[in-house]
C-alpha cells in the first residue's frame with residue numbers, strides 16, 4: 001500500500017454538529033465501559049461525511065478525545081483505511097475499480113475518461129465537482145467494469161456511458177445507478193440460461209414444454225403490438241415500477257421512455273404487447289417468466305407482493 005499523507009491545507013478546528021454529536025454519543029453506549037475505542041471507525045466516518053467527504057486532522061483529534069485514545073492511534077487508523085480521504089474530494093467522488101476483472105473488461109478506458117474529464121487521481125476538477133482515485137475490488141466484479149460514485153455503484157460501464165454519467169452528475173441531472181446495460185443486477189446479459197422454467201414465487205416448471213430461449217421468434221414477430229403509451233405520468237405521479245420483481249432502475253427508465261408509468265398499464269398487456277416489449281427490451285420471455293403482469297395487477301389494486309414488501313422494507317431501511 002502506498003503512503004497516505006494528510007493534506008497540508010487543514011481547517012483550524014472541527015466540531016460535530018449537535019445531531020452528529022448525539023449520534024456519536026449513542027454509538028459509545030454500544031460498547032462496554034473502557035472499550036469505547038471500538039467506535040473509532042464509525043465516528044471517523046461520520047466526521048468525514050459531515051466534512052464534505054474528507055477527514056481533516058482536527059476531526060481525528062476530536063474523535064480521539066471522545067474515545068480517550070492517543071492521537072497517534074487514530075491517525076494510524078485514518079491513514080491505514082483507504083475509506084478515509086485525507087484531502088478534499090469532489091462533490092461527486094469517483095472510486096474506480098482497477099482490479100483484474102474490471103481491468104480485463106475495460107477499466108483502463110474508464111481511467112482515460114477520468115484523466116480527460118477530471119484530471120489526475122486525487123486532484124479536484126477545476127469546478128470542484130469531481131475527483132477520482134483508483135481502488136481495489138469493490139465486490140461487484142460480475143458487473144465489471146464499475147465505479148463507485150459517493151455511495152452508489154455504476155456498473156457495466158464503457159467509456160461512453162461513463163463519460164455521460166460524469167457530465168450528467170456535473171450538470172445536476174439524475175442518473176440511474178446500477179448496471180448501465182439492459183440486465184437486472186448481475187443476471188446474464190443475454191437472458192437466463194438456467195432455471196428458465198422458474199416463475200416468480202412458483203415451483204420450477206420441469207415439463208420442458210416451454211420453447212427454449214430465443215425460440216418461437218418468428219411467431220413472436222408476427223404477434224407483437226406496441227402497448228398503449230402515455231405522454232407522461234398521471235397527475236399522482238409515476239408508480240415505482242421497481243416494486244415489480246424483474247424491473248430495476250435501468251429497465252424502469254426504459255419503460256418510462258416507452259410511455260409506461262403505471263402498474264395498471266402493465267397489468268393490461270396482452271400477449272402481443274408482452275411480445276413487443278420483450279422484443280424491445282431483448283428479454284426473450286422474461287416478462288412472462290417473472291410474471292410482471294400479475295404482479296402489476298396486484299400492485300395496481302393496492303395489494304402487496306412478497307417482492308414489493310421486501311423492496312418497501314429495504315427502502316425504509318435505506319431512508
Ligand code: FES
Pocket residue numbers: 097098099100101102103136137138139140141144145146
Ligand atoms: S474487480 Fe472490480 S469490482 Fe471486483
